[in-house]
Amino acid sequence: MLHVAEAARVSVATVSALINGTATVSPELSQRIEQAIRDIGYKRNAIARSLKMGTTRTIGLTVPHITNPFFTDVVSVIQQAFDRAGYAVMLCCTDEDLNTQDDQIRLLLDRMVDGLIVARVGDGAILKGIVDGANVPVVLLDRVCEGVDTDTVVLDNQRAVFDAITYLIHLGHRRIGYITGTSDISPMHDRMAGYRQALHAAGLPVAEELVRSGNFHEIDGYNATMQLLSSHDRPSAIFSANNPMVIGTMKAIRDIGLSCPQDISVACFDDFPWSDVFQPQLTTVAQPVQAIGEQAANLLLDRLAGNRDAPPRKLVLKGRLMIRNSCRPLGSMVQSVSA
Amino acid sequence: MLHVAEAARVSVATVSALINGTATVSPELSQRIEQAIRDIGYKRNAIARSLKMGTTRTIGLTVPHITNPFFTDVVSVIQQAFDRAGYAVMLCCTDEDLNTQDDQIRLLLDRMVDGLIVARVGDGAILKGIVDGANVPVVLLDRVCEGVDTDTVVLDNQRAVFDAITYLIHLGHRRIGYITGTSDISPMHDRMAGYRQALHAAGLPVAEELVRSGNFHEIDGYNATMQLLSSHDRPSAIFSANNPMVIGTMKAIRDIGLSCPQDISVACFDDFPWSDVFQPQLTTVAQPVQAIGEQAANLLLDRLAGNRDAPPRKLVLKGRLMIRNSCRPLGSMVQSVSA
DNA sequence: AACGCTAATCTAAACGTTTCGATCATGTCA
DNA sequence: TGACATGATCGAAACGTTTAGATTAGCGTT
Numbered sequence: 001m002l003h004v005a006e007a008a009r010v011s012v013a014t015v016s017a018l019i020n021g022t023a024t025v026s027p028e029l030s031q032r033i034e035q036a037i038r039d040i041g042y043k044r045n046a047i048a049r050s051l052k053m054g055t056t057r058t059i060g061l062t063v064p065h066i067t068n069p070f071f072t073d074v075v076s077v078i079q080q081a082f083d084r085a086g087y088a089v090m091l092c093c094t095d096e097d098l099n100t101q102d103d104q105i106r107l108l109l110d111r112m113v114d115g116l117i118v119a120r121v122g123d124g125a126i127l128k129g130i131v132d133g134a135n136v137p138v139v140l141l142d143r144v145c146e147g148v149d150t151d152t153v154v155l156d157n158q159r160a161v162f163d164a165i166t167y168l169i170h171l172g173h174r175r176i177g178y179i180t181g182t183s184d185i186s187p188m189h190d191r192m193a194g195y196r197q198a199l200h201a202a203g204l205p206v207a208e209e210l211v212r213s214g215n216f217h218e219i220d221g222y223n224a225t226m227q228l229l230s231s232h233d234r235p236s237a238i239f240s241a242n243n244p245m246v247i248g249t250m251k252a253i254r255d256i257g258l259s260c261p262q263d264i265s266v267a268c269f270d271d272f273p274w275s276d277v278f279q280p281q282l283t284t285v286a287q288p289v290q291a292i293g294e295q296a297a298n299l300l301l302d303r304l305a306g307n308r309d310a311p312p313r314k315l316v317l318k319g320r321l322m323i324r325n326s327c328r329p330l331g332s333m334v335q336s337v338s339a
Numbered sequence: 340m341l342h343v344a345e346a347a348r349v350s351v352a353t354v355s356a357l358i359n360g361t362a363t364v365s366p367e368l369s370q371r372i373e374q375a376i377r378d379i380g381y382k383r384n385a386i387a388r389s390l391k392m393g394t395t396r397t398i399g400l401t402v403p404h405i406t407n408p409f410f411t412d413v414v415s416v417i418q419q420a421f422d423r424a425g426y427a428v429m430l431c432c433t434d435e436d437l438n439t440q441d442d443q444i445r446l447l448l449d450r451m452v453d454g455l456i457v458a459r460v461g462d463g464a465i466l467k468g469i470v471d472g473a474n475v476p477v478v479l480l481d482r483v484c485e486g487v488d489t490d491t492v493v494l495d496n497q498r499a500v501f502d503a504i505t506y507l508i509h510l511g512h513r514r515i516g517y518i519t520g521t522s523d524i525s526p527m528h529d530r531m532a533g534y535r536q537a538l539h540a541a542g543l544p545v546a547e548e549l550v551r552s553g554n555f556h557e558i559d560g561y562n563a564t565m566q567l568l569s570s571h572d573r574p575s576a577i578f579s580a581n582n583p584m585v586i587g588t589m590k591a592i593r594d595i596g597l598s599c600p601q602d603i604s605v606a607c608f609d610d611f612p613w614s615d616v617f618q619p620q621l622t623t624v625a626q627p628v629q630a631i632g633e634q635a636a637n638l639l640l641d642r643l644a645g646n647r648d649a650p651p652r653k654l655v656l657k658g659r660l661m662i663r664n665s666c667r668p669l670g671s672m673v674q675s676v677s678a
Numbered sequence: 679a680a681c682g683c684t685a686a687t688c689t690a691a692a693c694g695t696t697t698c699g700a701t702c703a704t705g706t707c708a
Numbered sequence: 709t710g711a712c713a714t715g716a717t718c719g720a721a722a723c724g725t726t727t728a729g730a731t732t733a734g735c736g737t738t
Contacts, residue, residue, distance in 0.1 A: 001724065011688045016726055023727090026686065046449045047389045048724030051693050056386070058429070058450065066405070066415045076405045079432050083439075088446055090397070091430040093418050100422075107427055110385045111397065218612060250616040272613070273557060277589040279618035340694065350718045355696055362697090365716065387694035390723050 001044075007036035019044070050112060059115045059300060060108030062092040062101060063141075064183075065216065068244055070270045070287060071119070074141070077293025078117060085301055087114070096183045096216060098122035109135065115300045117141050121183065124148050137303035141296050144186045144314075151299040152314040153292055157187045157269075160285045160319030161194030161241070162201075164267050167283070167321060168237050169202045172330030173265065175210060177228040177235035179221055179249065181242050182213045191241045191269060210235055214245055221248025222255075229256055229264070236330055237265035243272065246282070265327035269319075281324035288317050340383075346375035358383070389451060398454045398639065399447030401431040401440060402480075403522075404555065407583055409609045409626060410458065413480070416632025417456060424640055426453070435522045435555060437461035448474065454639045456480050460522065463487050476642035480635050482525045483653075490638040491653040492631055496526045496608075499624045499658030500533030500580070501540075503606050506622070506660060507576050508541045511669030512604065514549060516567040516574035518560055518588065520581050521552045530580045530608060549574055553584055560587025568595055568603070575669055576604035582611065585621070604666035608658075620663035627656050 005012045010029055017023035018033050025033070036042070050056045059082060063071040079089045090113060092104035101121045108116065109130070115137045120127055124145035131138050131150045140152040168176050178195050181188045192211075199206050212227055214220025221240055225248065228235055240246035246268035253260055260266050260280045271286035295315050302310075344351045349368055356362035357372050364372070375381075389395045398421055402410040418428045429452060431443035440460045447455065448469070454476045459466055463484035470477050470489045479491040507515050517534050520527045531550075538545050551566055553559025560579055564587065567574055579585035585607035592599055599605050599619045610625035634654050641649075 012725080013688060013690095013727070014686085017687090020726080024686065029687085044449065045390075045451070045724050047386060047395070047451050048693090049726075050386045051384075051390050051695090051724080052726050054693075056450070066418070067411050072406055072411045075430075076432060079405070079430055080434075083431065083443065086446075088429045088450055089431075090427045091414075091418055092422065092428075093415060095419075104422065107425075110383065111395070111427055112384070112386050244612075247613045247616065250613070254616055273583075274586045274589070274611075274613075274617075277586065277593055278613075351695080352697070352718060352720090353716085356717085359696080363716065368717085384694050387723090388696075390694080390725090391696050393723075 001042065003040055004033065004036045004042045007040060008032040054112070055114050056088075056112045057086060058088040058090060058111070058113050059117065059304075060090045060092065060105070060111075060113040061117045062094055062104055062108075063119045064094050064096045064121065065244070066091070066093050068216070068242070068270075069272060070142075070243065070289060073289040074293040074296070077290055078297045081294060081297035081301070087304075094119075094121050096121050096181075102126045105130070115139070115304055117296050117300055119143055120145055121185070123184075134308075137300060137308065139296050139300045139303075141292070142187060150312050151303070152312070153296045153299065154314070154316055155187070155287050155292070155319055156316050157190035157319070158194040158197065160287075160321070161191040161239070161269065162198045163194075163319070163321050164239060164269075164283070164285050165195050165198035166201070167323065168239070168265065168267060168327060169198060169204070171237075171265070171327055173235075173237040173327075174204060174330075175207065175233065175235040175237075177225075177238040178211045179224045179228075179238065179240045179242075179245055180211065180213045181216050181245075182220075183216070188241060195239065214242075214248075216242050216244055218244050218248040218251070221245025222252045223248070225249040225252035226256070229253070229258070235264070237267065237327060240266070240268040243268055243270035243284075261326050261328040267327055271322055275322065276324060280326040282322075282326045283324045284322045285319045286322050287319055291317055340381065342379055343372065343375045343381045346379060347371040393451070394453050395427075395451045396425060397427040397429060397450070397452050398456065398643075399429045399431065399444070399450075399452040400456045401433055401443055401447075402458045403433050403435045403460065404583070405430070405432050407555070407581070407609075408611060409481075409582065409628060412628040413632040413635070416629055417636045420633060420636035420640070426643075433458075433460050435460050435520075435524075441465045444469070454478070454643055456635050456639055458482055459484055460524070462523075473647075476639060476647065478635050478639045478642075480631070484525075489651050490642070491651070492635045492638065493653070493655055494526070494626050494631070494658055495655050496529035496658070497533040497536065499626075499660070500530040500578070500608065501537045502533075502658070502660050503578060503608075503622070503624050504534050504537035505540070506662065507578070507604065507606065507666060508537065508543070510576075510604070510666055512574075512576040512666075513543060513669075514546065514572065514574040514576075516564075516577040517550045518563045518567075518577065518579045518581075518584055519550065519552045520584075521554050521559075527580060534578065553581075553587075555581050555583060557583050557587040557590070560584025561591045562587070564588040564591035565595070568592070568597070574603070576606070576666060579605070579607040582607055582609035582623075600665050600667040606666055610661055614661065615663060619665040621661075621665045622663045623661045624658045625661050626658055630656055 001012050005015050018025045082089050094101040098121050117139045119141045128148045138150045196206050212224035214224045240249050267283040269285045271284040275282040340351050344354050357364045421428050433440040437460050456478045458481045467487045477489045535545050551563035553563045579588050606622040608624045610623040614621040
């Protein structure tokens with residue numbers, strides 16, 4: 001900016017005033033400054049501005065796995081929303097690891113991001129510190145956080161799984177395998193609660209041997225399904241609480257020589273864009289990812305726009321059971337058709 | 340840092356020297372400084388450091404659609420590689436729009452990213468400007484760029500499609516529909532060249548009515564397939580050059596009342612993790628996304644480590660034809676089995 | 679002519695770090 | 709004892725912007 005000021009024979013304050021529109025600059029000087037900017041090809045330095053202003057117009061976004069289609073879509077929606085608002089998005093993937101997450105959040109704060117959207121891992125101690133210290137606004141995504149009083153966008157996971165398991169029970173299934181994630185996070189807790197609640201409402205016992213867990217990867221679903229299917233009294237249906245793992249579930253079923261839904265029904269949490277066109281067409285719980293992403297972005301943009309003192313908001317969205325043909329009724333040899 | 344210096348009764352230069360290890364500091368003063376850092380809870384300001392040093396330990400990464408499974412996986416690999424190296428990753432999605440890309444690249448340069456990995460849109464003029472001006476190192480991903488002499492990681496798209504179309508011809512297909520992307524990018528050109536080359540090598544004409552294009556979204560594949568299948572002399576196989584569009588292709592086939600592969604064979608570019616377990620099991624061209632992501636990250640990390648003067652490197656990786664059961668031989672009523 | 683007001687413009691501090699070069703204390707050698 | 713070298717430490721400039729407050733010119737009114 002100094003070169004521009006020299007070339008236009010004004011002070012840097014005048015150049016800054018013109019660029020930012022923070023004070024009147026005479027038409028004559030305006031013209032000279034704009035000409036100098038063009039001649040020199042001047043570009044503002046966002047780093048210097050950030051140092052002075054204390055803001056970066058950058059937000060940090062952390063998700064466990066961006067290859068999980070749910071998070072892929074949510075990241076895409078959030079990135080587009082912030083792009084429209086002129087913000088850069090720093091993306092971090094935690095792989096459900098607490099240390100990785102905490103390091104990444106420190107790295108984001110280190111770079112003075114203006115806000116955070118976090119699908120947290122672990123107890124959220126680091127987030128509590130940020131929120132309590134009023135460092136930057138935080139929006140929690142997908143997972144609530146006990147003791148952290150901040151804006152939150154989640155799904156009614158319990159209700160969503162309740163509906164799905166109830167559907168399976170309605171089809172006649174009584175032994176329903178359940179594959180959960182190992183991470184101690186609220187969606188897994190709530191989904192498990194929905195599973196138990198549906199069984200309890202139907203007067204069915206919760207058989208612990210039907211519940212397996214994995215670390216959210218395809219291979220974990222595979223192994224958990226192998227365990228479930230190798231028991232002598234195997235389930236007639238399997239519900240996977242996470243969509244990378246359901247792919248492993250399907251591979252295990254194939255490798256054992258069973259087929260879905262003839263030999264075993266499968267349902268899972270989170271939809272796929274191809275679920276209604278490839279066989280078997282998975283019965284899934286679909287999350288409104290467009291709404292989740294947009295709401296999360298809007299909550300944070302609202303805070304960034306200055307609305308810091310409003311009480312924290314918690315949006316709880318609803319899942320939608322997509323009934324397709326991967327679950328068949330028991331006690332009937334007729335294959336089910338798509339709803 | 341000033342508070343730390345005051346508390347330890349040293350100068351800020353001494354504190355900086357201790358933190359950065361750039362000069363010897365006596366054990367006595369070291370102890371006082373470390374104690375002051377703990378007491379105050381001092382955190383370094385990366386913005387101030389960036390202003391002084393001219394680096395940010397941040398890279399910019401632009402891809403067209405992060406919801407395209409190919410880019411999802413590549414982004415994941417790149418993000419993890421840079422996370423291990425202590426870099427933040429700013430993610431931008433261009434939606435194959437030149438203006439969006441150019442704005443985003445300006446925003447990234449504005450924030451003084453140390454390097455760029457770009458799956459470019461358009462003619463790459465902005466990238467040529469950056470590379471020629473030696474602003475920051477640039478790695479081109481997935482798409483070459485005429486006239487831009489910089490590190491590049493691409494696939495041998497032409498060969499990959501050649502192999503896939505040749506496979507279809509070997510199965511007896513003579514009228515092979517082809518769905519390309521509208522964007523003027525090298526992978527689409529090269530894939531089209533592979534399509535033409537395979538037909539030519541088999542002595543088959545390239546029928547322009549069999550080639551349709553779309554803007555990389557599922558609905559575009561749907562519409563293109565509807566057009567292909569509504570002609571009186573419709574193709575017996577369809578190859579989609581982009582995996583979101585193949586989902587649309589499958590939906591169009593279903594909606595028309597046809598089935599794959601009985602009535603029409605389908606193959607596509609880019610694999611899915613679920614392709615070998617849901618029916619029909621898509622015959623696909625798989626890209627080595629782990630290698631692509633790692634190589635792109637390594638090329639840029641190498642530049643960032645100081646190796647600025649080495650001549651630009653171009654890595655051309657190979658696709659792999661995953662023969663599954665979505666393509667059946669013509670002139671035979673026996674359904675094909677997985678290879 | 680004098681005074682008051684306002685618009686335009688500028689100076690310089692500030693944001694928080696890094697580090698160059700100056701200074702001082704200490705030790706060694708002739 | 710004096711000269712010289714070296715280690716430790718510090719002051720202050722620099723990175724590039726923003727803006728508070730000071731200054732000046734011009735205009736209108738009395």
